[in-house]
Amino acid sequence: MPELPEVETIKNDLNKKILRKKIIDLKILNKKSVKPNLNFFSKTLINLSITKIDRIGKLLIFYLSDRKHFLLIHLKMTGQLIYLPHPCLRLPAQAGADRLAKERELNSIIAGGHFLEGKQKITGIGESLPSKHTRIIFYFKDKSILYFNDLRKFGYARIVNEKELVNLKKEFGIEPLNKNFTLDSFKKIIQGKKTNIKAVLLNQKFIAGIGNIYADEILFAAGIKPARQANKLKKSEIEKIFKATNSMIKKAIKHRGTTFRNFLDSSGKRGNFSDFLQVYGRAGERCKKCRQGTVKKIKLAGRGTHYCPVCQT
DNA sequence: AAGATTGTTGCTTA
DNA sequence: TTAAGCAACAATCT
Numbered sequence: 282m283p284e285l286p287e288v289e290t291i292k293n294d295l296n297k298k299i300l301r302k303k304i305i306d307l308k309i310l311n312k313k314s315v316k317p318n319l320n321f322f323s324k325t326l327i328n329l330s331i332t333k334i335d336r337i338g339k340l341l342i343f344y345l346s347d348r349k350h351f352l353l354i355h356l357k358m359t360g361q362l363i364y365l366p367h368p369c370l371r372l373p374a375q376a377g378a379d380r381l382a383k384e385r386e387l388n389s390i391i392a393g394g395h396f397l398e399g400k401q402k403i404t405g406i407g408e409s410l411p412s413k414h415t416r417i418i419f420y421f422k423d424k425s426i427l428y429f430n431d432l433r434k435f436g437y438a439r440i441v442n443e444k445e446l447v448n449l450k451k452e453f454g455i456e457p458l459n460k461n462f463t464l465d466s467f468k469k470i471i472q473g474k475k476t477n478i479k480a481v482l483l484n485q486k487f488i489a490g491i492g493n494i495y496a497d498e499i500l501f502a503a504g505i506k507p508a509r510q511a512n513k514l515k516k517s518e519i520e521k522i523f524k525a526t527n528s529m530i531k532k533a534i535k536h537r538g539t540t541f542r543n544f545l546d547s548s549g550k551r552g553n554f555s556d557f558l559q560v561y562g563r564a565g566e567r568c569k570k571c572r573q574g575t576v577k578k579i580k581l582a583g584r585g586t587h588y589c590p591v592c593q594t
Numbered sequence: 595a596a597g598a599t600t601g602t603t604g605c606t607t608a
Numbered sequence: 609t610t611a612a613g614c615a616a617c618a619a620t621c622t
Contacts, residue, residue, distance in 0.1 A: 284601095355601085357618090359618090435600085436601095474611085475612075480612085485601085492600075583600085585599075
C-alpha cells in the first residue's frame, strides 16, 4: 500500500534514473491502466522525455519535455514502478573482483525476481519482468525499461494538461513535508471535523499522503484512540498527533517506506520501515509500548484499524 | 468459501 | 450547502 513515504522513495529514486531519457516505445498490456485512452496516451508520450518528477500526496507527477503535458501515476494499492537499467548488462572485465556478483544483481530482475531479499513470497512479485501483472512498459532510448506492475489493476497512468493538473492539485490538502504543514494549520483542520480522528488523517482533501498503515502508526505513537471524535481532542492531544505525523513520515522515508504486502521500490527492493511498525498488522499481540494491552482490531472509516486499548486513550 | 484486504470516487444521507 | 458515510471497484489470499 504505497502511501506518502513509499511514493516519495520512488520519486527520489526515479529522479536519479530516468530524467531526460527519450521514450521511444510503449507497450500497454491493460487498456484500463491508461487514461484518457490508449491512443492519446501513446501518441503523446512517444518521443518525449521526463524532465522532472514531483509528488502530491500519493500521486506521482512526471513533467514532460513538451512542457504541455504531464504524466500522472497513481499506484493505489498494489502498483509498482520498477526500473531496469539495462536488459542485458555486462560489466567490463576491469570492473573488479566482484564484477560477476554485480552483473548478477543487475540482471537478476530478468532472471526471475531473485533481487528480492530473502525468499519470502510476496503477492505479485518475485516474478520475472515483464510479469503477468505488468500493465505498462516504457522503453527508453538507452535501452533501459520502466515497468508499471499492478496486481489489482486499481492504479493508473494518466496524461493531463496544465489546466487539469492545476485543478487536480486543488483537491489535495496540506502536505506533511511542506512548510505550510504547521501545528496551527493542523489544528484548524482537526478542530473543524466532527468525524473520528482516523477518518480525518486518511482524508486526502485535508492532509495529503497518509494511508491506513501510517494512520494507525501515528495514532499509536500519539497515544490516541483512532475512534476519538476529532473536534473533541484537546490541544495537547492534537499536538501529539502533529508531532507523531511529522516524525513518522520522516522516519519512514529514511527507511525507504514500508513493505507490508507488495510495495517495492524502483529497484525491486523492499522498504525497511516494515521492521519498525508498532501496531499495524499486530492484532492479538502484546502492545509494544505499554506491554499491558493486547492490540485490538476494529473497523473504522471502512478500514481495518489497529490500536492498544490500554495506552491509547 | 465467504470475507478481508485498501485508495479513491461518486452517490446517498443527514 | 456541506459534511459524513458507504458501496463499488479490482484480484487475490486466508
